[in-house]
Amino acid sequence: MARLASSVLLFLVMVIMMVLPSLSVMAQQELAPSTIHKGVLLVASPSLNDPNFTQTVLLIVEHGRGGTVGLILNRPTDVLLAEVLQDLPLLKQTSHRLFGGGPVERTQLVLLFRLSQLWPDARHIVNGIYLGTPRVLERIMANPKPNEAFRGFAGFAGWAPGQLEYEMRQGSWGVLSFNSFDIFSKDPETLWPDSISILQAPRTISIAR
Secondary structure, three states: OOOOOHHHOOOHHHHHHHHHHHOOOOOOOOOOOOOOOOOOEEEEOOOOOOOOOOOOEEEEEEEEOOEEEEEEOOOEEEEEHHHHOOOOHHHOOOOOEEEEOOOEEEEEEEEEEEOOOOOOOEEEEEOOEEEEOHHHHHHHHHOOOOOOEEEEEEEEEEEOOOHHHHHHHOOOEEEEOHHHOOOOOOOHHHHHHHHHHHOOOOOOOOOOO
Protein backbone atom coordinates (compact mmCIF):
# COMPACT_ATOMS: atom_id res chain seq x y z
CA MET A 1 0.00 0.00 0.00
CA ALA A 2 1.33 3.40 -0.91
CA ARG A 3 2.72 5.50 1.91
CA LEU A 4 0.17 7.88 3.33
CA ALA A 5 1.33 11.45 3.87
CA SER A 6 0.56 12.98 7.24
CA SER A 7 -1.70 15.55 5.63
CA VAL A 8 -3.94 12.76 4.34
CA LEU A 9 -4.39 11.28 7.80
CA LEU A 10 -7.02 13.78 8.90
CA PHE A 11 -9.40 13.12 11.72
CA LEU A 12 -11.82 10.38 10.60
CA VAL A 13 -15.02 12.13 11.57
CA MET A 14 -14.23 15.04 9.26
CA VAL A 15 -13.95 12.60 6.37
CA ILE A 16 -17.11 10.81 7.36
CA MET A 17 -19.23 13.92 7.47
CA MET A 18 -17.98 14.98 4.03
CA VAL A 19 -18.71 11.58 2.49
CA LEU A 20 -22.11 10.87 4.01
CA PRO A 21 -24.08 13.56 2.14
CA SER A 22 -22.98 12.05 -1.18
CA LEU A 23 -24.32 8.58 -0.37
CA SER A 24 -27.54 7.67 -2.20
CA VAL A 25 -30.73 7.34 -0.15
CA MET A 26 -32.36 3.95 -0.70
CA ALA A 27 -35.40 4.50 1.47
CA GLN A 28 -37.19 7.37 3.19
CA GLN A 29 -38.42 5.29 6.09
CA GLU A 30 -38.99 6.29 9.70
CA LEU A 31 -35.82 5.84 11.77
CA ALA A 32 -35.60 3.40 14.64
CA PRO A 33 -33.10 5.11 16.98
CA SER A 34 -33.80 2.69 19.82
CA THR A 35 -32.33 -0.14 17.73
CA ILE A 36 -29.34 1.45 16.00
CA HIS A 37 -27.06 3.80 17.87
CA LYS A 38 -23.39 4.58 18.17
CA GLY A 39 -21.45 1.78 19.81
CA VAL A 40 -23.58 -1.25 18.91
CA LEU A 41 -22.36 -4.24 16.91
CA LEU A 42 -24.06 -4.82 13.57
CA VAL A 43 -24.15 -8.48 12.50
CA ALA A 44 -24.73 -9.54 8.89
CA SER A 45 -27.48 -12.08 8.36
CA PRO A 46 -26.45 -15.40 6.76
CA SER A 47 -28.84 -14.46 3.95
CA LEU A 48 -27.00 -11.19 3.18
CA ASN A 49 -25.28 -11.77 -0.18
CA ASP A 50 -23.64 -8.38 -0.67
CA PRO A 51 -19.92 -9.27 -1.07
CA ASN A 52 -18.97 -6.09 0.77
CA PHE A 53 -20.68 -7.36 3.92
CA THR A 54 -20.99 -11.15 3.72
CA GLN A 55 -20.40 -12.67 7.17
CA THR A 56 -19.28 -9.40 8.72
CA VAL A 57 -19.60 -7.78 12.12
CA LEU A 58 -19.33 -4.00 12.32
CA LEU A 59 -18.94 -1.46 15.08
CA ILE A 60 -21.22 1.54 14.56
CA VAL A 61 -19.08 4.62 15.14
CA GLU A 62 -21.55 7.31 14.02
CA HIS A 63 -25.33 7.39 13.74
CA GLY A 64 -27.61 10.38 13.34
CA ARG A 65 -29.50 12.56 10.91
CA GLY A 66 -26.52 12.56 8.54
CA GLY A 67 -26.50 8.78 8.24
CA THR A 68 -24.60 5.86 9.74
CA VAL A 69 -20.93 4.88 9.70
CA GLY A 70 -19.42 1.57 10.77
CA LEU A 71 -16.15 -0.35 10.74
CA ILE A 72 -15.94 -4.00 9.70
CA LEU A 73 -14.18 -5.79 12.56
CA ASN A 74 -13.44 -9.20 11.05
CA ARG A 75 -11.62 -8.65 7.75
CA PRO A 76 -7.88 -8.59 8.44
CA THR A 77 -5.66 -8.03 5.41
CA ASP A 78 -2.13 -9.23 4.65
CA VAL A 79 -0.85 -5.66 4.98
CA LEU A 80 1.05 -4.69 8.10
CA LEU A 81 0.06 -1.44 9.77
CA ALA A 82 3.76 -0.55 9.83
CA GLU A 83 3.71 -0.49 6.01
CA VAL A 84 0.99 2.15 6.08
CA LEU A 85 2.30 4.31 8.91
CA GLN A 86 5.95 4.33 7.95
CA ASP A 87 6.52 7.57 9.87
CA LEU A 88 6.00 5.74 13.18
CA PRO A 89 9.22 3.89 14.02
CA LEU A 90 7.58 2.21 17.04
CA LEU A 91 5.41 0.16 14.66
CA LYS A 92 8.40 -1.42 12.96
CA GLN A 93 8.96 -5.07 13.82
CA THR A 94 5.36 -5.37 15.05
CA SER A 95 2.77 -7.73 13.60
CA HIS A 96 -0.29 -5.46 13.74
CA ARG A 97 -2.40 -6.06 10.64
CA LEU A 98 -4.44 -3.55 8.69
CA PHE A 99 -8.15 -4.44 8.58
CA GLY A 100 -10.56 -3.76 5.74
CA GLY A 101 -12.99 -1.35 7.39
CA GLY A 102 -15.49 -1.13 4.54
CA PRO A 103 -16.07 -0.23 0.90
CA VAL A 104 -16.06 3.57 1.36
CA GLU A 105 -12.82 5.60 1.07
CA ARG A 106 -10.56 2.55 1.11
CA THR A 107 -7.45 4.72 0.82
CA GLN A 108 -8.29 6.43 4.12
CA LEU A 109 -6.73 5.11 7.32
CA VAL A 110 -9.04 4.81 10.32
CA LEU A 111 -7.61 4.17 13.78
CA LEU A 112 -9.71 2.68 16.58
CA PHE A 113 -8.47 2.68 20.17
CA ARG A 114 -9.25 1.41 23.62
CA LEU A 115 -7.87 4.08 25.94
CA SER A 116 -7.67 4.51 29.69
CA GLN A 117 -8.14 8.26 29.32
CA LEU A 118 -9.25 10.82 26.76
CA TRP A 119 -6.40 12.09 24.59
CA PRO A 120 -6.32 15.11 22.30
CA ASP A 121 -7.22 14.09 18.73
CA ALA A 122 -9.53 11.34 20.02
CA ARG A 123 -13.31 11.05 19.70
CA HIS A 124 -15.25 8.88 22.15
CA ILE A 125 -17.47 6.15 20.72
CA VAL A 126 -18.52 3.90 23.62
CA ASN A 127 -17.13 2.49 26.89
CA GLY A 128 -13.55 3.70 26.53
CA ILE A 129 -13.43 3.13 22.76
CA TYR A 130 -12.25 6.04 20.61
CA LEU A 131 -11.44 7.06 17.08
CA GLY A 132 -8.16 8.91 16.82
CA THR A 133 -5.19 10.03 14.77
CA PRO A 134 -1.65 8.63 14.39
CA ARG A 135 -0.59 11.05 17.12
CA VAL A 136 -2.72 9.11 19.59
CA LEU A 137 -1.15 5.86 18.40
CA GLU A 138 2.33 7.27 18.84
CA ARG A 139 1.54 8.36 22.41
CA ILE A 140 0.15 5.03 23.58
CA MET A 141 2.92 3.03 21.93
CA ALA A 142 5.54 5.20 23.61
CA ASN A 143 3.91 4.53 27.00
CA PRO A 144 2.01 1.24 26.67
CA LYS A 145 -0.57 0.19 29.26
CA PRO A 146 -2.05 -3.31 29.62
CA ASN A 147 -5.65 -2.21 29.12
CA GLU A 148 -5.01 -0.10 26.01
CA ALA A 149 -5.23 -1.42 22.46
CA PHE A 150 -5.58 -0.24 18.89
CA ARG A 151 -6.50 -1.38 15.41
CA GLY A 152 -6.09 0.20 11.98
CA PHE A 153 -8.67 0.04 9.19
CA ALA A 154 -8.62 0.86 5.49
CA GLY A 155 -11.91 2.61 4.74
CA PHE A 156 -15.29 2.33 6.41
CA ALA A 157 -18.93 1.46 5.72
CA GLY A 158 -21.52 4.20 5.24
CA TRP A 159 -25.30 4.36 4.99
CA ALA A 160 -27.42 7.35 4.03
CA PRO A 161 -30.26 8.45 6.36
CA GLY A 162 -32.83 5.64 6.69
CA GLN A 163 -30.87 3.19 4.54
CA LEU A 164 -29.62 0.91 7.31
CA GLU A 165 -33.03 0.85 9.00
CA TYR A 166 -34.55 -0.21 5.67
CA GLU A 167 -32.01 -3.02 5.31
CA MET A 168 -32.76 -4.18 8.85
CA ARG A 169 -36.46 -4.41 8.05
CA GLN A 170 -35.49 -6.63 5.12
CA GLY A 171 -33.77 -9.01 7.55
CA SER A 172 -30.22 -8.16 6.48
CA TRP A 173 -28.80 -7.25 9.89
CA GLY A 174 -29.00 -8.06 13.57
CA VAL A 175 -27.76 -5.97 16.50
CA LEU A 176 -25.68 -6.92 19.53
CA SER A 177 -24.52 -4.93 22.52
CA PHE A 178 -20.96 -3.66 22.34
CA ASN A 179 -20.25 -5.63 25.54
CA SER A 180 -20.91 -8.92 23.76
CA PHE A 181 -17.21 -9.23 22.83
CA ASP A 182 -13.83 -7.68 23.45
CA ILE A 183 -13.41 -6.47 19.89
CA PHE A 184 -9.63 -6.05 20.22
CA SER A 185 -8.88 -9.58 21.40
CA LYS A 186 -11.67 -11.58 19.77
CA ASP A 187 -10.47 -13.83 16.94
CA PRO A 188 -11.78 -12.31 13.66
CA GLU A 189 -12.34 -15.82 12.32
CA THR A 190 -14.88 -16.67 15.01
CA LEU A 191 -16.44 -13.23 15.57
CA TRP A 192 -19.23 -13.64 13.01
CA PRO A 193 -20.29 -17.25 13.79
CA ASP A 194 -20.20 -16.52 17.50
CA SER A 195 -22.31 -13.40 16.95
CA ILE A 196 -24.86 -15.44 15.00
CA SER A 197 -25.00 -17.95 17.85
CA ILE A 198 -25.84 -15.17 20.32
CA LEU A 199 -28.60 -13.81 18.11
CA GLN A 200 -31.44 -16.12 19.06
CA ALA A 201 -34.37 -13.82 18.20
CA PRO A 202 -35.81 -14.47 14.69
CA ARG A 203 -37.42 -11.01 14.78
CA THR A 204 -33.97 -9.45 14.94
CA ILE A 205 -32.17 -11.40 12.24
CA SER A 206 -33.26 -13.66 9.42
CA ILE A 207 -31.46 -17.01 9.70
CA ALA A 208 -31.15 -18.90 6.43
CA ARG A 209 -32.01 -22.57 6.64
